[in-house]
Amino acid sequence: MERYILTIDQLEELYSIIKDEYKLISPTLKDGVIQYSQNIDFKDLPFGYTQMESAGFYTVKTTDDCYFSYIRPYNSLKQFLRPPKVNFMTVRRIDNNLTFEYHLKYEKYAFFDVRRCDLKALYILDKVFIENKYPDIQYKTVRENMFIVGVNCLKASDVCFCESMDINFEEGYGADIFITEIDKNFLVEVLTEKGKNFLNKIKLKKQQSMNLNKKEEVIEKFKTTIKKKLNTENLKDILYSKIDSPYWEELGKRCLSCTSCTQVCPTCFCFDIREENSLDMKVSERYFVWDSCFNQTFATVHKFNLREKISHRYRQWLMHKMAYWQDQFGTFGCIGCGRCITWCPVKIDIQIETQKLRDL
Amino acid sequence: MKIGVFKFSSCDGCQLAFFDIAPEIINSEYIEISYFLEATSFNIYDRFDVAFVEGSISTREEEERIKDIRDRSKIVVAIGACAVSGGIQSARNFGNFEEIYSFTYRENYFKDINPLSKPISDFVSVDYTVRGCPVNAEEIIEIITSLLLNKTPHINESPVCIECKRKSIPCLLVMGSPCLGPITVDGCGALCPSLNRGCYGCFGPIKGANFESLRDLFKERGFNFEELIKTGFNAYNPYFRGVIWR
Amino acid sequence: MILQNPYCLINGKVIKVKRENYNTVSVWIRSDIKPENGQYVIFYGFGRGEAPITVASYNDGISLHTIRIVGDVTGYFNRISEGDDIYLRGPYGNSWDLMEFEGRQIIIISGGLGIAATRWLMEEAIQNRDRFKEVISLYGVKSVDDLLYREEYENWSSKIRFSVIVQNPSEAWSKDVGLITDLIEKVKIDKDCGVFICGPDPMVKAVVNQLYNIGVDKSNIKVSLERHMKCSVGTCGHCMFGPFFVCKDGPVFRFSDIDHFFDKKGV
Known part of the structure; x- marks a missing residue:
């Protein structure tokens, strides 16, 4: 596995070349909450914000410890992989004959800054929609054409309990590259060919000197901030x-x-x-709705x-x-x-x- | 399909939904608008396949008229908060009628006005209801096309919360504002929450929703549950009566 | 590889329509579906949507479907006639396995419209009559008006033990009156018999309890369940029953597998 160390400027460069090629989804502070949104500028990433979350409570505050100071956003990737309302079929009636038009509209998405819990969620949704006798073509097509930048969490909120739900901190869960913020620099681990191609486009030094234990330290430190535990045995x-x-x-x-x-x-x-039918009874649109x-x-x-x-x-x-x-x-x-x-x-x-x- | 559109005590706003879809109605070979005072001067008050009724029943005359419309119509559809629940004018149902009347009108302005503004379902059987203040045209289309197909229309029964989440609108209750979304029927597209304003329930209550739990939450937060419902045009809805008040 | 869209509908032709009773019709359809015994298909009605309908019989490209016209989609079948085009997808779900009980006594129990899901099973049992010790088919309905497939009774009765019981016969009815459980009481049941049931949930519950008390093992009882099946491929979640997607894990279940969840209200 190739590893690189990026500065914040190099991270911005990486962000913009991904944005050039994909419809980029990344977190931003909008309507008072950190949420995934489209077409966000690098400067509008919620760097330095952190959520205070507990049961039925949400607020954000600023901190200057680090960049990736926040946790997973309000909405999740299913918003994009399986949107709330999808027109999958149009039926037209001419005399008494029906014609069917099946729609497969999809975007070439890249997701910047996906946390391990949300990556695992995709891995779980794959089992529902892809590892099925009848795979869902819409989901599968989006899934196969997407690019994912994973990011390691630095601090858990009061509602996080991923560790109890069998999250494997060694596992990439399908991310193309994985970022760990270490002392305001970024360790980038390249997990796929797609990821490698992007990193080749920016001038970088391969990581040599950094002690890999540092990454383990970040993860271990994160784990100590998870207060919520669930005993899942049996x-x-x-x-x-x-x-x-x-x-x-x-x-x-x-x-x-x-x-x-x-x-x-x-x-x-x-x-x-x-x-949804038209009043002239000639067209019926069919939708998937959450x-x-x-x-x-x-x-x-x-x-x-x-x-x-x-x-x-x-x-x-x-x-x-x-x-x-x-x-x-x-x-x-x-x-x-x-x-x-x-x-x-x-x-x-x-x-x-x-x-x-x-x-x- | 012969359609009649009728108005009782109301602002005429729900009828505008028909204007939103006027070209489709006119072009459909299956639909004939035979009575619609707001839209045409040529009205035939005879028999109707479907009567869309806007407005609440507020006077004696209206009580008689709604019964007559029921007798003439195969299907009666209540449209909007007034017809479904009694409307904003049902706010008087919770106060002193004499006081409100004398404050609002000169003496004997309306002689036969009823002390209570009631939904049409208090007087006649209603086949379907379309919620909202105002209703949206999509639900009118769903009612008409379903009746043409002789099937039950799909009528929303899920809460506004589902629309907020579909649109990634942060929950106002969690963010600290009063909101009736959890007990209110969706269909508005979460219009108020999308403008950072709590839902005040203009689509009316969900049957069997957990009013008690939301009331407890309002109490805990220092919000006035009953007052918010009373401003929402649906306070006199049958689902509230007997649960929140008699 | 081009993926098959699971929601693609195929075209079928209505070969024959028969009015069974006041609210039920049988339609014979020629199409390319290749169903197994116990599976179901999804029918589409323009503007109405889709409904799951069991395959009541199948022979040489023609499938039989018996439909109670109650729902929004099934209303479509009110107006259907011979020669009409019809749109469907499938078949879906698992199937009955009659041969699991080869050499033993077979008991088929149907309630109401449930006989649509057991008719093909009866036909298969009749065809393979000599491979079973005995074949008994018991059918219960609420009123005489509810009876389906009346023209078949004579034929079935001549080949297997087929009995009908009516709960509230308003008109002249010379045969058994009562519940399906009363009919079961009259039968000598082997403890190692194989049982196939399709009917309303309360009936299934009563019948299983009765058989269990006689000593029939719940793993030898197969039931076909009805739930709100929409997508039919195990992704929309509507038909979920305990840990099962009735649409793809069923509709046929071994009762011992669902026993823990079956009589729990709201599962």
């Missing part, structure tokens, strides 16, 4: 034995069923298929909602993330990014609730 079987627990009712009383957790979750993939297991129409059979109570829906969500997912895809559906905790208006914390359920 979690699936324990949760399976708690399906009848009266505690779900307690959660049902608090949960607003507002769908926020599912929509900010980087791995929640459920969608609805909707039809859906949520908290919606009342989600689990209906002949218009009867099988998960009538909010407690049923919350249980479905937590059980899916922490238990069912393991039977379905061999991993947890949760990556410990803590978004659902921060953005739950009524402060339901999936880590605390899962721990409570296992201790019941």
Whole structure:
């Protein structure tokens, strides 16, 4: 593996050559939150900001310790890989014959500054959409044409618990290059050919002198800032034995069923298929639209909602993330990014609730 | 399909949705607008396949008229917060009627005005509701095309929160502002939150939403839950009655 | 490699339409789908969307589908007639495996529209009658009006033990009256029999309990479930039932696999 040391100016150069070639998505401070956005200038990256996040609470403040002082953004990559509303098909009716037009619109995306939790989320979504008997062509096409710059986190927030959810800090999770900020310089590890081509375009010295232990130190230091822990040992079987627990009712009383957790979750993939028809009844557009297991129409059979109570829906969500997912895809559906905790208006914390359920 | 568009106590704004889609309506061979006072001088008050009704029932005369429209129509669709919930004028339902009346009108200006402004569903059976203040044209299209196909229209039942997240709008409640998004039907495109203003519920409540939990949260934050609902044109919605108030 | 878009619809031709009762029709369709016994297909109706419909029988390029016209998509079948084009995709899901129980007693239990999912199974059992010790098929409906495939009963009865029970016969009905469980009581059931069930969830629950109490192993009971299947390829999440995607892990399940989740409300 090739390694380079970049200065902040060289990092900017790398950023702009990636931007020339791809539709670049990177974090920025917008509407008061750090979020992924398109076409962001290097100077508008949220360098020096850091989020204060806890259950149902979010604010940002500045710090001058380092550049990559923030954690993962508010939204996740699914916003781009599987957008909220996709027109996948147009049906036209001429007399009584139908013609079908299938759409495959995709962008050539590059993602700058993706944290390990979000990279793992892609690896999990791949199992849903690609490692399937019928792969999703839209997702697969975007996925195969994208470029990813991974970045190591320096400090966790109060909602982060990635370490508990089997994050492997040695693993690149499909990133093309991986950046570790070390004393205001940047160690760049090149993981793919695509990554190598970009680095060849800027004048660089191969890393020689830097002690690799420094990177390990950064990661170890980061790990010490993760305060949240979840005991996942035998979690699936324990949760399976708690399906009848009266505690779900307690959660049902608090949960607003507002769908926020599912929509900010980087791995929640459920969608609805909707039809929008023209008034002349000649054209019907078909859409994929983000859906949520908290919606009342989600689990209906002949218009009867099988998960009538909010407690049923919350249980479905937590059980899916922490238990069912393991039977379905061999991993947890949760990556410990803590978004659902921060953005739950009524402060339901999936880590605390899962721990409570296992201790019941 | 013979369509009638009717107005009761309301501002006429929801009817404008039909103007948004006027070319499509005119060009569709399946649709005939037979009664629509705001749009045409040629009106035939006969039988209707679908009656779109805007406005709340505020007077005796309106009570009779809505029943007559129901009798003449195969399908009745309530459009907008007034018809669905009673509208902004239902704010009087929560105060002293005599006081409000004498403050607003000169004596005997409206003789037969009812003390309560009510949704049309309090008087007749309603087949479908289109929420909003005002409604959006897409939902009117969905109702018409679904009826033409003889299928149930897709009517939003998910909360505004889902639209905020789709648009990456940060949650106002989390950021510290009062917002009724979690208990309010979506369809507005999260218009207010996108302008950094909390949802005040103009699309009205979701059936079976967890009002209690949101009320507790408002209380904890020092926001007035009941007041915000009362300013949202849907306070007298049947889903609120019996839960938040009688 | 060019990827096949899983949402591509193919064209089929309606060969025959038969009104079964007040709300149910059977349609025979010629298309390129090659279904296995127990699988389902997705039908598309213009402007309406898609609905999963089981394959009730299949022979030489022609599949039979029996549809209760209740939903928004199935409303389309109200107006369908011979020679019409129809659009579909599939087949999807897993299938029944009759031969797992070769040499043993076979019991097929259907409730209401559930017989659409067991009809082909019965036909296969009849064709291979000599490979099983006994074949019993029990069919329960609410009222006489609900009965499907009436013209087949005589044929089936001559080849296997086929009985029908009606819960509330309003009109003249000379045969059994009651619930499907009453019918099961009248049958001598081998403990090592193989059971195939399709019907409403409460019926499945009652029948499984009854068989379990007689001594039938839950791993020898197969059920076909109905959930809200939309994408049919295990990605939209609507049909999820416990850890299963009914659309691709099912619709046929070995009862012992789903036992833990089956009678839990809201799972």
